[in-house]
Amino acid sequence: MNKSELDSILKKARTPEPPDEFWSEFPQQVARQINRDRMENHPPKQKQFRRLAWGFAAAICILVAFAIGHWRGRMELVPSNDVLANAKMIRETLAMFPNQVRAIVEDEHGLNLVLSDSDNVPASSPLYVRICDDKHCSSVVTFSGQEIQIAGQKMTVLSDAQGGIILMGNDFAWSSRNPSYGKNNLKIEARNLGPVAM
Numbered sequence: 756m757n758k759s760e761l762d763s764i765l766k767k768a769r770t771p772e773p774p775d776e777f778w779s780e781f782p783q784q785v786a787r788q789i790n791r792d793r794m795e796n797h798p799p800k801q802k803q804f805r806r807l808a809w810g811f812a813a814a815i816c817i818l819v820a821f822a823i824g825h826w827r828g829r830m831e832l833v834p835s836n837d838v839l840a841n842a843k844m845i846r847e848t849l850a851m852f853p854n855q856v857r858a859i860v861e862d863e864h865g866l867n868l869v870l871s872d873s874d875n876v877p878a879s880s881p882l883y884v885r886i887c888d889d890k891h892c893s894s895v896v897t898f899s900g901q902e903i904q905i906a907g908q909k910m911t912v913l914s915d916a917q918g919g920i921i922l923m924g925n926d927f928a929w930s931s932r933n934p935s936y937g938k939n940n941l942k943i944e945a946r947n948l949g950p951v952a953m
Contacts, residue, residue: 838866839894845881845948854878858903862893869903876901880949882912882920887942896948908941920945 839861854874860867885894893905899914910924920931931945
């Protein structure tokens with residue numbers, strides 16, 4: 756086939772005409788293609804919501820893990836073998852000597868019960884105090900307003916209206932609202948035992 760034959764065939768050929776249904780469906784095909792391109796470039800809102808939900812759940816898990824770790828760290832201040840951390844023992848001791856228990860002290864010499872001569876100790880929530888120096892630790896369960904001897908220090912134990920605990924010694928003061936190391940490198944931890952031990 757030469758060039759002139761090819762030209763004559765091409766001149767006789769007609770331009771293909773699409774069928775009528777092609778033109779009626781053409782706008783919908785274009786719209787579908789545009790939407791498909793948008794979907795590929797922008798994930799659906801449902802996928803974005805899932806990603807956001809997973810991110811939020813991960814953040815919650817991290818916060819919960821931090822809170823548990825922080826809580827465990829604070830709870831380890833009270834050793835598990837501390838007799839005075841036993842609410843049942845405290846409750847039974849208070850029942851045997853109603854309104855007479857000034858303090859229950861545990862130190863290197865053992866467990867000591869400090870009683871009042873009469874039943875004049877006011878009924879209130881017992882307070883747990885633990886004091887450690889460089890060599891020894893002592894624990895005490897007492898009540899607000901009581902003066903006790905612990906870790907070689909004479910101090911008054913007070914409870915404020917918001918449940919905080921204050922220790923007042925001859926030459927120092929300590930508060931559970933602003934806990935820090937007391938004088939002479941004393942490490943102090945105190946808490947209100949509440950009605951659990953009553």
